[in-house]
Amino acid sequence: NAGVTQTPKFQVLKTGQSMTLQCAQDMNHNSMYWYRQDPGMGLRLIYYSASEGTTDKGEVPNGYNVSRLNKREFSLRLESAAPSQTSVYFCASSERGRTSGTETQYFGPGTRLLVL
Amino acid sequence: GQQVMQIPQYQHVQEGEDFTTYCNSSTTLSNIQWYKQRPGGHPVFLIQLVKSGEVKKQKRLTFQFGEAKKNSSLHITATQTTDVGTYFCAGSGMNRDDKIIFGKGTRLHILP
Numbered sequence: 466n467a468g469v470t471q472t473p474k475f476q477v478l479k480t481g482q483s484m485t486l487q488c489a490q491d492m493n494h495n496s497m498y499w500y501r502q503d504p505g506m507g508l509r510l511i512y513y514s515a516s517e518g519t520t521d522k523g524e525v526p527n528g529y530n531v532s533r534l535n536k537r538e539f540s541l542r543l544e545s546a547a548p549s550q551t552s553v554y555f556c557a558s559s560e561r562g563r564t565s566g567t568e569t570q571y572f573g574p575g576t577r578l579l580v581l
Numbered sequence: 582g583q584q585v586m587q588i589p590q591y592q593h594v595q596e597g598e599d600f601t602t603y604c605n606s607s608t609t610l611s612n613i614q615w616y617k618q619r620p621g622g623h624p625v626f627l628i629q630l631v632k633s634g635e636v637k638k639q640k641r642l643t644f645q646f647g648e649a650k651k652n653s654s655l656h657i658t659a660t661q662t663t664d665v666g667t668y669f670c671a672g673s674g675m676n677r678d679d680k681i682i683f684g685k686g687t688r689l690h691i692l693p
Contacts, residue, residue, distance in 0.1 A: 500683075505590070505685065506685065507587075507669065507683050507684060507685035507686050508624070508669065508683040508686075510680065513680065523680070555623055555624070559681075568673070568681060569614065569626050569629060570614075570616075570624075570626065570671075570681065571626070572623040572624045572625070573623060574622075574623050575623050
């Protein structure tokens with residue numbers, strides 16, 4: 466099993482360009498997440514999808530859109546990239562445990578994005 | 582809203598010294614999880630605590646969950662260079678729909 470995969474690994478964009486970050490998991494998990502990580506800020510949730518066909522905003526959704534294409538895939542789109550979106554983006558997936566609220570998250574390797 | 586605070590933000594220790602990071606929540610948690618992120622890597626799940634007052638050990642790592650289920654700690658005994666990285670705690674609230682909230686992490690540097 467590959468676990469959680471993300472493409473691309475690195476990307477440089479100019480301000481105003483658009484791009485889509487791809488994420489796929491092969492663990493049959495229901496829930497998927499997109500985070501951004503900036504120095505000193507920890508992991509901040511952008512969007513999440515509790516199950517196929519549903520998406521919800523997280524802490525920092527502005528400037529992003531998501532698509533839960535199917536159970537395996539969850540993409541993140543930047544319609545008009547801004548320098549403030551320079552960050553490392555992590556996709557994660559989880560399967561809610563039998564005990565309420567428990568959901569170990571499995572992270573992908575990340576996408577390093579630089580917006581000039 | 583729920584907040585998870587983690588201290589310290591950075592810690593430098595001599596190799597062989599002990600290290601502790603603390604996690605505090607503004608609300609009662611249903612569980613606490615700990616993750617480790619090596620430099621340049623991605624967060625990797627270490628452990629989950631669910632019960633009030635729970636203590637779990639993984640070799641030199643000791644994890645505790647407070648009696649009130651609002652705080653937690655990770656203690657590493659006799660640090661080694663392989664312990665370098667950032668340690669995150671993450672907690673979920675008591676409601677089933679509550680999402681997991683990550684602390685900002687503690688970055689551990691080991692001085693040889």
